[in-house]
Amino acid sequence: MNHLVIAPIIIPLLVGALLMLIDERRRALKATLGVVSASVLLALAVLLLYLTDHTATGADATVRVYRLGDWPSLFGIVLVLDRLSAMMLVLTGILGLSALVFALARWQRAGAHFHSLFQFQMMGLNGAFLTGDLFNLFVFFEIMLAASYGLALHGSGLARVRAGLHYIAINLAASLLFLIGVSMIYGVSGTLNMAELAVRIAAVAPEDRGLLEAGAAILGVAFLIKAGMWPLGFWLPNTYTTVGAPSAAIISILSKVGIYAIIRIWLLVFGDSAGTSAGFGGHWLLIGGVLTIAFGSIAVLATQNLARLAGASVLVSSGTLLAAIGAGQAAVTGGALFYMTSSVLAIAGLFLLIELVERGRMVGADVLAVTREAFGEGEDEESDDDDAIGVSIPAIMAILGIAFMACALLLAGLPPLSGFLAKFAILAPMLAQGAEGLPFTTWALMVALILSGLATVVAMSRTGIDVFWASPAGDLPRVRLVELAPVMMLLALCVALTVQAGPVMRYMEDTARSLHGPERYVQGVMTTAAPGTGKGVAP
Amino acid sequence: MELILALGIGVLTGSGVWLLLRPRTFQVIIGLSLLSYAVNLFIFSTGGLRTGAAPVLERGMAGSLASHADPVPQALVLTAIVISFATTALFLVLLLAARGLTGTDHVDGKEKSR
Numbered sequence: 146m147n148h149l150v151i152a153p154i155i156i157p158l159l160v161g162a163l164l165m166l167i168d169e170r171r172r173a174l175k176a177t178l179g180v181v182s183a184s185v186l187l188a189l190a191v192l193l194l195y196l197t198d199h200t201a202t203g204a205d206a207t208v209r210v211y212r213l214g215d216w217p218s219l220f221g222i223v224l225v226l227d228r229l230s231a232m233m234l235v236l237t238g239i240l241g242l243s244a245l246v247f248a249l250a251r252w253q254r255a256g257a258h259f260h261s262l263f264q265f266q267m268m269g270l271n272g273a274f275l276t277g278d279l280f281n282l283f284v285f286f287e288i289m290l291a292a293s294y295g296l297a298l299h300g301s302g303l304a305r306v307r308a309g310l311h312y313i314a315i316n317l318a319a320s321l322l323f324l325i326g327v328s329m330i331y332g333v334s335g336t337l338n339m340a341e342l343a344v345r346i347a348a349v350a351p352e353d354r355g356l357l358e359a360g361a362a363i364l365g366v367a368f369l370i371k372a373g374m375w376p377l378g379f380w381l382p383n384t385y386t387t388v389g390a391p392s393a394a395i396i397s398i399l400s401k402v403g404i405y406a407i408i409r410i411w412l413l414v415f416g417d418s419a420g421t422s423a424g425f426g427g428h429w430l431l432i433g434g435v436l437t438i439a440f441g442s443i444a445v446l447a448t449q450n451l452a453r454l455a456g457a458s459v460l461v462s463s464g465t466l467l468a469a470i471g472a473g474q475a476a477v478t479g480g481a482l483f484y485m486t487s488s489v490l491a492i493a494g495l496f497l498l499i500e501l502v503e504r505g506r507m508v509g510a511d512v513l514a515v516t517r518e519a520f521g522e523g524e525d526e527e528s529d530d531d532d533a534i535g536v537s538i539p540a541i542m543a544i545l546g547i548a549f550m551a552c553a554l555l556l557a558g559l560p561p562l563s564g565f566l567a568k569f570a571i572l573a574p575m576l577a578q579g580a581e582g583l584p585f586t587t588w589a590l591m592v593a594l595i596l597s598g599l600a601t602v603v604a605m606s607r608t609g610i611d612v613f614w615a616s617p618a619g620d621l622p623r624v625r626l627v628e629l630a631p632v633m634m635l636l637a638l639c640v641a642l643t644v645q646a647g648p649v650m651r652y653m654e655d656t657a658r659s660l661h662g663p664e665r666y667v668q669g670v671m672t673t674a675a676p677g678t679g680k681g682v683a684p
Numbered sequence: 685m686e687l688i689l690a691l692g693i694g695v696l697t698g699s700g701v702w703l704l705l706r707p708r709t710f711q712v713i714i715g716l717s718l719l720s721y722a723v724n725l726f727i728f729s730t731g732g733l734r735t736g737a738a739p740v741l742e743r744g745m746a747g748s749l750a751s752h753a754d755p756v757p758q759a760l761v762l763t764a765i766v767i768s769f770a771t772t773a774l775f776l777v778l779l780l781a782a783r784g785l786t787g788t789d790h791v792d793g794k795e796k797s798r
Contacts (some may be wrong), residue, residue, distance in 0.1 A: 280760055287767045294774060306782045307793040310709070313775050314791075317716050318704065319770070321723045324764055328723075331756065332730030 149196075150211040152189055153234055156182055159266030169257055172395050174282030176249055178395050179260040183245045186267060199386035208669030210277070214501045218670055219341055225277035227666055228656040229482075233274040233405055236486060239638065240398050240493050241267045243631035247497050249389035250628045253267035254390065261591035266292035266395055270311050277670055279327050279337045279364075280407065286323065286371075294397055296392040299382060309388040315370065315380045323367035329360025340670035343413045343663065347420040358425055361414070364428060365383050368410075371403030373463045375437040382444060382456030390500030393455075394493040400459055401489055404466050408478075411470070411658045413667075427473050434468025436460075438593040442600035451499045454608060455492060457532060458556050461597050462488040469571050476577070479657035480570030483650060487563040488640055491555035494635035498548050501629070502612055504622035539621055544629070546613040551636050558598045561644040568594060570650065590643040610624070685733055691727065696722035707796075709779045709789050720768035724761050731757035741792065 160182040163176055172451070199210070211224040245263060253259045253272050253531070265509075269289025274598070298309045331337055334345050349357055373381040380458045380632035381400065417424045438565050441460030448454045551562065558568035572594065575587055641648055659665060696718050704713025731754035738752045745751050749787075786793040 258793075269742050273795050280763070284767070287771070291774065295760075298778065301781075303785050303793070309791070310778055313718065313771075314704075314712055314716070317721070317768075317771055317775065321716075322721045325726060328727040328730040328757065328760065331760075337756070364748060397722065552721050638793065660708060 147209070149189065149193060149212065149658060150209055150275065152300030153337070154195075154224075154268055154275065156185060157264040157271070157356050161261045161268065161360035161644055163257060164264060168560050172253065176253060179245055179263060180242075181240070182264060183242040185223050186271070187235070187242050188345060190231070190234035190238040193226060193276070197226060199319040200656075203451075205615055208666050210669050219336070219338055222281045223277040223338065223670055225273040225340075225666065225670060226275060226322045227408065227536055227669075228652065228659060229405070230274045232482070232656065233401075233487070233651075234271060235422050236268065236401075236489050237270045237274065237398060239635070240395055240489065241270075243378050243392040243493065243497070243635055247394070247628050247631045250625045252300070252389050252391050258295070259299055262292050262295040263395070266296060268292075270398065270402065270433070277339050279339060279342070279410075282339075283320070283323050283327060286402075287320060289399065289402065290320070292629070293392075293396050296396060300389045304387045305496040307372040308384050310386040311380055311611045312560040314563055317519065319367045319562050321380065322363055322370075326362075326367060329356060329363065333360065338670065339413055340663075341412060341668045343416070343418070343667050344671065345412055346422060347418055347421075349420075351421075354422060355484070358422060361410075362426060364410070365407065365429075368403040368406045369467075371400060372407065372467065373403075373437070373460050374433045374467055375440040375460075378437065378440075380462060382453055382681065384604065385456035385459060385496075386450065387451040390497050393452075393496040397459055397492050397496060398489055401485060403465075404463065404470070407467070408602045408660065410479075410509070414630070416661065416663060424473060427471050428586070430471025431590065432471075434464045434471055434588070435589050435593045437464025437467060438590075439595045440615050442593075442597040445597075445600050445604045446603065448608075451503060451612065452496075452610060454591070454604060455495045455499055458488075458495070458601060459492055461556075461601065462485045465571070467595060468593070472575065472587065472590065474573030474574060475657045475661040476654070477571055478660060479650070479654040480567060480572075482653040482656055483563075483570050483642075484567035486649075486653075487555060487567045487639060490635045490642075491552055491564065494548070495499045495552040495556070495631050497628070497635070498545065498552060501622055501624050501632070502545055504624075527653055541621060541624055542613060545622070545624070545650065546609070547611070548636055549605075550634055551607055551639070553602065555636075555639055557601035557605065558594075559602065559641065563639050563646065566643060566646050566650075569600065570653075590616070619629070685735075689729055689733065691723050693725050695731070696725070705791055707792075709782065709791055712791060713775055713779060714777065717768075717772055719765075722773070724764055724768075727757050727761045727764060729757075 160178055164178060167175055167178075169175075187213070209226040210218060211226070212218050213224065214223045248259065248263075265288060269285050269287075269292055272285035273282060273289055276285055293315050294309065297312055298305055327337070330342065333349060334342055335355050336342050336345060346357070356388075370377045371379070385397065386398060411426070411430070415422055415427075417423050419425070438461055441457055441462075441464050444460060445454060446455035448457055466481050466485055467490075469477050469484070544660075554560075554562045555564040556563040572591055575583070575591060693777045700715045700717075700719030700722055703718065706712065706715070734753065739755075741752055782793060783789050788795055790796070
């Protein structure tokens with residue numbers, strides 16, 4: 146039973162390796178294996194989530210520690226499953242399955258080894274969410290990035306290679322920063338285990354503390370580049386715009402891996418028990434987050450292209466999360482986790498949806514639409530449009546339009562969908578402590594959150610009107626059921642999040658509380674130090 | 685020894701960063717390689733610089749970092765070398781693809797208009 150924790154890493158590794166051996170022409174077999182693996186991963190993630198949450202009343206059951214090779218946990222590498230990891234695994238599973246099913250229709254044929262790359266991508270993501278060791282986190286980051294390079298370039302073409310060149314160069318530089326940060330932290334504290342680091346940080350000598358904090362800051366920069374915080378995120382919209390739809394949907398969670406790493410390490414290491422380093426860098430997260438929201442909102446308003454719009458909303462969601470985490474209150478973090486779930490699903494859905502919508506459109510129709518608006522040429526068309534009243538919108542466009550509207554509501558945070566609940570859950574605890582005495586940054590965050598919602602509404606309704614109502618009629622997009630189903634599934638999950646908001650929010654609040662008081666995480670890792678004390682007894 | 689190593693890392697990093705910011709893809713990849721050498725040396729140095737320390741524990745000695753070299757940075761540097769080598773190779777392939785597709789070796793895929 147205990148070995149379940151490593152299964153989310155082993156399964157995609159084995160399936161991915163196996164898929165490389167199978168000939169590209171046996172596409173049905175490869176696709177079946179890939180989908181089976183993705184479904185098993187999702188089922189497993191849900192099971193792990195259930196186990197983690199269900200046994201929460203037990204003493205140390207919320208944190209499952211898996212010792213790789215059964216080495217004592219401070220000597221070997223540990224995998225740690227807690228509520229946050231379990232939640233991220235489920236999100237990865239959902240995105241993986243829906244993106245893969247979507248890719249079955251067309252994208253798997255666009256280049257070689259799509260399915261292997263996809264499995265390795267899942268493996269890297271799952272590993273990054275599970276590991277409890279800083280250097281192991283680096284290794285899984287690299288696996289995940291290497292696979293994402295492949296997926297980003299999948300389908301080739303001039304634009305993709307051009308954007309991919311920047312994407313890879315930036316991420317290679319970020320990986321080097323990651324290494325510098327990790328080795329500085331190791332040089333000062335003498336450990337790479339996150340839990341042990343959290344214990345040791347209070348005892349670090351004052352003259353070494355500056356070095357440790359510098360190391361942590363450099364590490365933080367590496368994560369923030371992934372998360373796309375302003376001014377480190379200029380690469381993000383460009384890359385996400387050019388990659389193929391299923392790749393974009395799965396790669397969109399990569400920015401959340403940066404956020405996850407910050408939540409995990411910052412709250413664990415620089416929590417209240419960190420002595421004089423407690424809360425180190427929180428203001429940077431908050432201010433950087435607000436600036437990212439501002440930049441993302443301007444980018445959302447300025448785009449003339451659907452895919453860029455989605456890329457810019459990734460920035461807005463990253464900024465919201467960073468700022469909410471930087472606020473440093475357990476209740477706000479709970480809301481942020483809910484927001485993350487909702488926005489990850491909505492953005493992935495939007496990336497998939499955009500590809501379907503774009504299919505039937507003229508090339509450059511976006512730019513034309515905006516130009517027409519700017520020069521007021523739209524007015525002239527009104528007169529000869531009289532006979533067009535009552536023309537029915539084709540069913541497929543209606544379905545896509547409704548899905549687009551749902552995405553807009555989710556991303557802008559308007560009722561009745563989960564985006565609204567998420568923003569409310571972030572804002573309410575901030576106001577709960579009374580309007581007086583609120584620091585300026587908190588006000589700035591609230592204003593930025595609300596204005597970013599407004600910007601998203603304006604931009605998405607403008608684009609939506611152009612695409613679905615006002616555009617020069619192109620061919621109807623040919624959409625297959627396997628492509629529509631994943632989009633619908635993602636949106637249905639958002640609806641489910643709305644309906645079941647009570648239990649979900651309870652889970653998020655528990656997660657946030659254990660993140661802000663990580664004693665149990667630390668204990669869980671430290672007490673399994675001796676071999677043979679855990680459930681996985683060595684033979 | 686510390687001074688030489690520190691200077692070495694500094695010079696490699698400086699040249700690496702400068703090359704990374706240059707407009708030609710070949711300069712970028714050489715810059716990334718130099719940077720990764722600098723980072724590898726840096727990781728290696730976090731274990732402390734000593735000469736003549738035993739690589740593993742000698743028989744009958746108590747385990748302490750005073751008596752043998754720290755093995756963790758060595759393991760880390762090995763991993764880092766392998767990974768940066770692989771990613772540089774991947775970048776090289778992409779660089780060639782970009783050169784073939786765009787017909788120029790500028791990082792933006794087009795020459796700056798003058």
